[in-house]
Amino acid sequence: MTDGAPAPLSAPVADTGLRCPRCRYNLTGLAQPRCPECGTVFDWEDVRRAADPTPTIAFERARGRHRVPAFLWTALTVLFAPWVFARQVVRRARLRSALGFAALCLAATALSLLFDWAPDVYVVWMVTAAAYLPVQALALSLLDVPGWSQPLRALRFWLIVGGYTCAVMVPEIYTGPPLLTFRDLWLQLDWHFIGTPGAAPTAQWRFAPTLWEGSLDALIGWSQLGLWLAGPACCMYARWRTARQPRLRSAVAALLVVPAGLGLYAVAVEFVGLPLGVALNRWNLF
Numbered sequence: 531m532t533d534g535a536p537a538p539l540s541a542p543v544a545d546t547g548l549r550c551p552r553c554r555y556n557l558t559g560l561a562q563p564r565c566p567e568c569g570t571v572f573d574w575e576d577v578r579r580a581a582d583p584t585p586t587i588a589f590e591r592a593r594g595r596h597r598v599p600a601f602l603w604t605a606l607t608v609l610f611a612p613w614v615f616a617r618q619v620v621r622r623a624r625l626r627s628a629l630g631f632a633a634l635c636l637a638a639t640a641l642s643l644l645f646d647w648a649p650d651v652y653v654v655w656m657v658t659a660a661a662y663l664p665v666q667a668l669a670l671s672l673l674d675v676p677g678w679s680q681p682l683r684a685l686r687f688w689l690i691v692g693g694y695t696c697a698v699m700v701p702e703i704y705t706g707p708p709l710l711t712f713r714d715l716w717l718q719l720d721w722h723f724i725g726t727p728g729a730a731p732t733a734q735w736r737f738a739p740t741l742w743e744g745s746l747d748a749l750i751g752w753s754q755l756g757l758w759l760a761g762p763a764c765c766m767y768a769r770w771r772t773a774r775q776p777r778l779r780s781a782v783a784a785l786l787v788v789p790a791g792l793g794l795y796a797v798a799v800e801f802v803g804l805p806l807g808v809a810l811n812r813w814n815l816f
């Protein structure tokens with residue numbers, strides 16, 4: 531307040547922490563459930579819940595040795611109840627905790643070395659995952675249209691989601707990551723939907739029959755991809771709903787996460803994982 535400004539007539543109201551779910555405008559002292567800044571009509575109950583500082587994600591609530599069961603509980607929630615995780619993460623989540631969670635998942639994946647996975651596969655896997663995560667956050671921020679007004683907040687949110695959805699690496703310790711390359715994916719799409727005769731996915735593909743022929747490996751691989759993508763898709767739905775978008779529009783946005791995630795993952799395997807694997811073999815580092 532500048533000198534000479536009139537003294538307030540009443541005592542200043544303490545900040546209640548209530549914020550507009552869309553633009554974060556301070557709603558302290560407002561009577562109507564409508565944001566004076568962006569015009570969003572909100573539900574007081576949702577706004578109060580969002581202002582509650584108690585962490586909603588088990589991994590963020592736990593302290594000390596309780597973090598071990600909390601890590602497992604959070605991983606199980608992300609993988610098998612992604613809609614619950616989505617409701618938690620839109621309400622409150624910390625970037626630092628999400629990155630810590632991701633680091634734990636990446637570290638736990640080192641156990642895969644006990645299951646005959648060669649060290650070069652492990653290195654390729656970790657580097658590909660680390661390169662993929664920021665790209666996924668950028669792509670999902672672009673898809674997150676209601677979040678465009680606050681791009682940095684959106685990017686932070688999708689980095690958090692990317693961090694927690696690293697939970698899918700834990701079951702992959704035994705089976706390894708699904709080997710989906712962009713070339714194999716493109717051959718399949720070309721063959722089935724465009725029908726280019728030269729695209730018959732025979733000896734051209736890289737990892738047949740890993741994901742493309744009826745086998746247990748293929749079932750496991752697609753299940754892993756499904757478990758993983760259900761997380762960001764549910765988060766997209768919850769985020770659009772929090773921004774008061776209609777159900778149908780939110781569901782379409784959530785469904786778009788699946789092809790976007792698959793495509794980006796395949797690009798990461800093709801252009802980061804494969805060249806790195808070839809280079810490590812050539813240099814005989816392992």
Ligand SMILES: [Zn+2]
Pocket residue numbers: 550551552553554555565566567568569570
């Ligand atoms: Zn607002």
